[in-house]
Amino acid sequence: MIVQPILQLKEVTKFIGGKKLIDRLSLDVHWGEVFGFLGPNGAGKTTAIRMMVGLMRMSEGDIRIDGHSIAKHFEQAIVKVGAIVENPEMYKYLTGYRNLVHFARMVPGITKQRIQEVTALVGLENRIHDRVSTYSLGMRQRLGVAQALLHRPSLLILDEPTNGLDPAGIRELRDYLRRLTREEGIAVIVSSHLLSEMELMCDRVAIIQQGKLIDVQPIREFVSRETCTEVVFEVNRKDLARQLLASHYSALVPEETEEGLVLTLEHEQIADVNELLVDGGIKVYGIEKRTQSLEEKFLQITGGEQIA
Template sequence: MTETAMELIDVKKTIGSKEIIKGLSFEIHKGEVFGFIGPNGAGKTTTIRMMVGLMGLSDGDVRILGSSIKSDFKNAVREVGAIVENPEMYPFMSGWQNLMHYARMMQGVTKERIQEVVKLLGMEKPIKEKVGKYSLGMRQRLGIAQALLHKPSVLILDEPTNGLDPAGIREIRQYIRRLAEEENVAVIISSHLLSEIEQMCDRIGLIKNGEMVAIQDVNAATEQTAAAEIQMEVTPTDKAIETLKNEHDISAASSDDTLTFQAERETIPKIIQSFVGHDVQVYQVKITTSSLEDKFFDLIGENTIG
């Protein structure tokens, strides 16, 4: 059974007369990467700030490994590592010196633990260099290393791939997956890059107007492709349309020599067979499955994620 690392119970935040967060309830398990997404102003950052104790809750509770952030703040927050803004480092010091400096502020962080985290994030070589020479991706990795020093059960990363080039994004993605799997850490990622979230996360929570609109298992979201949009380049198109209608009860739109229609993926071989049987030439088949992005835009009802 998966162990719950963090649980939000009917969390609310009211500022003045405005209710910003309207009763969020969900849990995050150890060893999973949980994506937290939504449009600008949806309440992502407010929720994250409440999760790490930077902002008070108006109502509800956040429990980290069973400890309440309201009644047992010290024990609860001890289990959290977070990068809420860009990680702040001393540029004139080496990566190692930066980590040693942060380690002094925490109880029980040994040199062995620092070496362990450096190895986990593949930083054995650059750790000796001055942080001022680091690329943005390397700074992010050092920030994650710093957040991991005290062996947290929950790691919260706000926009961890922001401003990174494709290679840097890929690197961070690999390290985040490794953390979840090897350290059994629950990783929560706030992001607006849906394609990244899709590749990095196990589950995704979508927040809109301070409410959780949906929580979706990523594999389930991308596997549910029963009704796919299919495009086929065929000649003659009129005969192909007639065959589709008569033999498969499918209506198709045509443009030049391309037919577009909705059908289950499993029916494609049968459709091609019936086309061949009616002397319809098939030149190309293209399947467009509904992406996670499409599904979430449907739920949000708008075209921007931020």
């Protein structure tokens, strides 16, 4: 059985003042995944997100959420979405619980039990009856996620959810999003300028530049899909190791660092080089593959343009 993607962008285009901000953008987001949305300054990332949640109309194309078109069947589509665009807005003089009750009144069928469920899901049980004015930024972000989850959406869209969070708060949010995909089965779209966090958080990432889709890949494949990779061999005799390598692999030019000898190898060559060194009397204390980080890959693809 083929499962339909929860979100489908089909040839989405947006013109403003005669300028094309989004150019025939097409991508799918699947159930139960954390999907990262990246782009340099002015790439059109925020514009695309605003069209996904119905805050901006498309000029051309279509966006479908669980099979429903945002343009033709807005109410059926948007009921599947929970979103935080920029910072979550709450009534600070009310408690977290009273804020959730207030938002629950806007959607039929949300029970006190559901409020308790989302409170537990984001880990606010001990502070939910405190005023929001006493919350840290990380707690307000979690309360915003709880509010976005009240109506059991199938798709959660978070625009820069880590803004202003300290490292502990970022890690907490990352863990909560992972729990959401596992326990609720929903899909999560996250945009962020913290590429190291996106690498830890996301299952797949998409990069757009000048309104166009550059690439969509699973995060692991995205940062390590080259056929050759840098490998560090930590050895006891660097000079003798270099001589052995030169006599058997004339094309390999090892770089000597404090860590050891760095070689660019295909996957199958790693074991062969290790065997050569050991047979030659070299002690190999460690072998480490170096892969590009998401940040390095992003800068390579976009030509060094800054993300926003």
